[in-house]
Amino acid sequence: MKPSLKILLYALASSIMGVCWYPAQAQTDADAIMMAKRNFCVGAVYGYSSWDHYWEGTLKRNNENLGTVSTQSVAVMGNYGISSKLNILFGIPYIQTKASAGTLHGLKGMQDLSLWVKYMPVETDLGAGTLSLYGVGGISFPVSNYVVDFLPLSLGLGSTNLTLRAIADYQVGDFFATASGSYVVRSNTTIDRSSYYTTEMHYTNKVSMPNATQYNVRLGYRTERMIAEAMLSNWTTQGGFDITRNNMPFPSNRMNMTNAGLALKYNVKAVDGLALIANTSYTLAGRNVGQATSFNGGVFYILAFHATKKDSNKPAQN
Amino acid sequence: MKKIIILSIVTLSIAAAILYGCSKKAEGRTDNLAALQPSKTDADAGxxxxxxxxxxxxxxxxxxxxxxxxxxxxxxxxxxxxxxxxxxxxxxxxxxxxxxxxxxxxxxxxxxxxxxxxxxxxxxxxxxxxxxxxxxxxxxxxxxxxxxxxxxxxxxxxxxxxxxxxxxxxxxxxxxxxxxxxxxxxxxxxxxxxxxxxxxxxxxxxxxxxxxxxxxxxxxxxxxxxxxxxxxxxxxxxxxxxxxxxxxxxxxxxxxxxxxxxxxxxGDRAGAAVGTPADWAKLETDCIARDEAPWKSLDLPARPPMLPLFGKVKAFLFDSLTAISLRPGPPPATTSSKMKQETDEALYYTTHDTREHYRIVHTWADGVGTSTPPGHWDAIAAEDFIGKNFSEVRWARNMALLNMALMDAAIVCWDIKYYYYNPRPTQTNPAIKTLTGIPNFPSYVSGHSTFSGAAATVLGYIIPENADKYTAMAQEASNSRLFAGIHYRADCQVGLTVGANVGNFAVNRGKLDGAGN
CATH class of the missing domain: 1.10.606.20 (Vanadium-containing Chloroperoxidase; domain 2)
Incomplete structure (x- = not known):
């Protein structure tokens, strides 16, 4: 498998993290890996996440009328190398939600398609290691008319999101550190109701969505065979309002979360181009989101349309 | 390749500018209205x-x-x-x-x-x-x-x-x-x-x-x-x-x-509508005495019923005996095959939860954190009144007719709910998972249907050319409760009729108040 797929996972994670009531799926990190030219990596990831406590504004509570809220997802992702410096990526998840208690009906369906362009303008030796810099631009948008205004059981928030991200990676020997920062511009979303109350009344079915920032750092071990890493990520909504006491959540709430996680990727020796991934994450702190624990597992395979399968976990070498 | 990069950057920038610049403010339908210019002054409204x-x-x-x-x-x-x-x-x-x-x-x-x-x-x-x-x-x-x-x-x-x-x-x-x-x-x-x-x-x-x-x-x-x-x-x-x-x-x-x-x-008795634990217990024992399964709260933990004595509040459009006379016959017995059939129907709708049903359910849910069904009907009325160029006094008269009907619909509906104390479909069959929250009061008759029947009747009198539209809206609001799995068909159908009966009292008042239409 191509490690570059991780960016796909990250792409997907970004889109789902936008929902925030769901934990980040798959990798919650921006990776620093590129697919080789005319190699296409494609795979599927299954995810399960759940929470039984959430933050109503800043107040942490449970809700006997929800019990444990769980989300299952299956996502298809792909990453194509236009060149070793320029990759395009996509991801699309199918999601199913459920509350273990109370009477509310769960939802299921296709969520948002994410499309990304990733460019590595700089890769240079620096000190004892290699520094590489990346710029990523992405767009995500709903591919089905899913129900937006039924949190925490909605599949997503329904907005079209544009993400701009910068990534820096430094590798020394088999160890690396990656940091990234993103700004997410979110369009208005549309709900089924003709009016709604936030901190004031709105007589429209359009909801203005605050933008968001996202940060991610990761440290780990990275070789041709495998990657093992720890990550810390933060999603902060730039505006929005808190859920009032014993109220329902709303798409334009101020949803913040800080997650910690572990991730593994292993390139199967016996089958060239086959990789397995697994990761887990936990919400350390949040606001207007569930305190989720999530697990993901996936399989990826590289199709080489050019030369041989060049799948390195290391940054592309010139 | 450079072209691709430049193209990507340009495209993303333009898209970002469009998203950022054009769509951040979600303008409301009544944010930018023209000044009210009454088509007549109603100078004789005194x-x-x-x-x-x-x-x-x-x-x-x-x-x-x-x-x-x-x-x-x-x-x-x-x-x-x-x-x-x-x-x-x-x-x-x-x-x-x-x-x-x-x-x-x-x-x-x-x-x-x-x-x-x-x-x-x-x-x-x-x-x-x-x-x-x-x-x-x-x-x-x-x-x-x-x-x-x-x-x-x-x-x-x-x-x-x-x-x-x-x-x-x-x-x-x-x-x-x-x-x-x-x-x-x-x-x-x-x-x-x-x-x-x-x-x-x-x-x-x-x-x-x-x-x-x-x-x-x-x-x-x-x-x-x-x-x-x-x-x-x-x-x-x-x-x-x-x-x-x-x-x-x-x-x-x-x-x-x-x-x-x-x-x-x-002095209208609304202050006592919450009732006492003794009142709540009596509702249950009275229901059991009639050989019917009593309503139970489906909130966790179980919550006392919402305003069980609101049916005794003093109405605007009629006296208390008239309010009782508007009470319909009972719902199907909780043990009857008819009730089983209606429960199965509610289950059917929740297991066949189409996107269009979610739209209908959520359009009309008007639940927690909203201006409630009466407020929704006020919004519908107000947005239609805006185009009618009513004088302030006529605006007030029309809103008063509508809202007295809605309040009296609440009184009659709550009287019916606590008189029969009928369980919700999910109480009858816990497999019914609902498309919106279950209100914390008995099922029969549907409050949304009663409110909507009353509002559509009054608004159809005030703006006759829209009467069919209001009737269709009321029907959809009523259906929404069945589609959501929170009401039986009988609750919805009878609720619409009861609401229309209440609404007619407001219409009759309107015909005699000297305002004309």
Whole structure:
């Protein structure tokens, strides 16, 4: 498998993290890996996440009328190398939600398609290691008319999101550190109701969505065979309002979360181009989101349309 | 490759600019309205039939000062000096308020209802606290503006505004003092001019009545309400529409009339509608004594039923015996095959939860944190009234007819609900997972259906050309509860009929109130 797929996972994670009531799926990190030219990596990831406590504004509570809220997802992702410096990526998840208690009906369906362009303008030796810099631009948008205004059981928030991200990676020997920062511009979303109350009344079915920032750092071990890493990520909504006491959540709430996680990727020796991934994450702190624990597992395979399968976990070498 | 990069960057930048620049403000349907320009002044509305007042002269309005008096001239100069220093923010305020006083105060009330429509969180011992009017700011804040509470609030504010405006029209005609712009043509006017006398100001009448009623209804919101009132009065002076004495007389009249409604409200039995643990227990034992399965709360922990004695509240449109006479026959027995069939139907809809059903359910849910079904119907009415160019007094009259019908629909519906105490479909079959929250009161008959039947009947009378539209909306609102799995078909069908019956009392009142249509 191509490690570059991780960016796909990250792409997907970004889109789902936008929902925030769901934990980040798959990798919650921006990776620093590129697919080789005319190699296409494609795979599927299954995810399960759940929470039984959430933050109503800043107040942490449970809700006997929800019990444990769980989300299952299956996502298809792909990453194509236009060149070793320029990759395009996509991801699309199918999601199913459920509350273990109370009477509310769960939802299921296709969520948002994410499309990304990733460019590595700089890769240079620096000190004892290699520094590489990346710029990523992405767009995500709903591919089905899913129900937006039924949190925490909605599949997503329904907005079209544009993400701009910068990534820096430094590798020394088999160890690396990656940091990234993103700004997410979110369009208005549309709900089924003709009016709604936030901190004031709105007589429209359009909801203005605050933008968001996202940060991610990761440290780990990275070789041709495998990657093992720890990550810390933060999603902060730039505006929005808190859920009032014993109220329902709303798409334009101020949803913040800080997650910690572990991730593994292993390139199967016996089958060239086959990789397995697994990761887990936990919400350390949040606001207007569930305190989720999530697990993901996936399989990826590289199709080489050019030369041989060049799948390195290391940054592309010139 | 460079081309691709540049193209990507350009495309993303443009997309970002479009998303950022064009779509951040979600403009509301009533944010930018033209000024209200009544197609007729309804100058003779002083003779229209009032609701609580026996005559417009129940409240005295003193004779105004003459337009050639120094004091009046000083008041005109006050308009001019304010206009000379008007800020952009004040211009926005003028534009906002000139869309209509009854409209804006109805919107403010809907906003407060939405803010306060939150069920209290449980105590540590799993009992529930009850909001206290005496301590409105402590949790749980007073009121819990649930549908019956909201229906009553809309009715009292609308009815008080109507009676006060009828009285205002009586005094306008009696004193016949011209508007400032008709006295001094150098006063700038940012509203459509009218030959209706401006003393007392109908805007201030509407504001005064609303402020006085809302002191009772939302005692924790005095700062907010008072701020709106000051803005409103200031906007009238800035608009050149009224001198200060028009506003002072109007506000005093509005408050004095509203006081009579406050007195009525204090004695209308709504304050006791929460009931006592003994009342709640009796509802259950009475139901069991009839060999029926009693309603149980599906909230966790179980919550006492919502306002079980609201059916005993004093209605506006009929007496208590009439209210009872509007009670329909019973729902299918809880053990009957008919009830089994209706439960299966509710299950069917929840397991066949189409996207269109979610749209319908959520369009009409009007649950926690919303202005409730009566508020939704007020919004529907108001947005249609905007295009009709009603005078303020006609606006008030139409909103009063609608909201008295909605309050009385709540009374009759709640009487029925607690008379039969019928379980929700999910209580009968826990496999039924609902597309919206299950309200915490008995099933038969559907509140949404009753409200909607009443509203559609009244609105169809007020705007006959829309009657079919309102009927279809009411039917969809009613269906939404079946699609959501929170009501049986019988609840919805009978609820619509009961609501229409209540609505007809308002229609009959409207036919005789002297306003015509």
């Amino acid at each position: 003779s229209w039939k009032t609701i609580l007042l026996t005559a417009p002269t129940d409240v005295t309005v003193p004779a105004p000062i003459a337009t050639n008096s120094p004091d009046y001239i000083a008041q005109v100069n006050e308009i001019k000096s304010w206009q000379a220093n008007i800020t952009n923010e004040e211009k926005e305020s003028v534009k906002y308020w000139t869309a209509g006083a009854v409209l804006r105060w109805n919107e403010i009330l809907r906003e407060l209802v939405a803010k306060y429509n939150l069920p209290p969180y449980q105590n540590p011992d799993n009992t529930y606290p009850v909001p206290s009017a005496a301590n409105p700011l402590a949790y749980p804040q007073f009121p819990f503006a649930n549908p019956p509470y909201a229906a009553r609030a809309y009715a009292y504010v609308s009815a008080a505004q109507y009676d006060a405006l009828v009285a205002a029209h009586y005094y306008k005609k009696l004193y016949n003092r011209a508007a400032p712009y008709n006295v001094d043509n150098t006063v700038q006017v940012s509203i459509p001019k009218s030959d209706l006398p401006s003393y007392p100001s109908e805007d201030a009448v509407v504001e005064g009545a609303a402020v006085e009623m809302m002191k009772l209804l939302f005692p924790g919101e005095q700062d907010f309400i008072q701020k709106k009132a000051e803005e409103h009065k200031r906007a009238r002076i800035l608009a050149g529409a009224n001198v200060r004495s028009d506003l002072e007389a109007g506000e005093a009249l509005g408050k004095a009339v509203a006081q009579k409604f406050v007195t009525r409200a204090r």
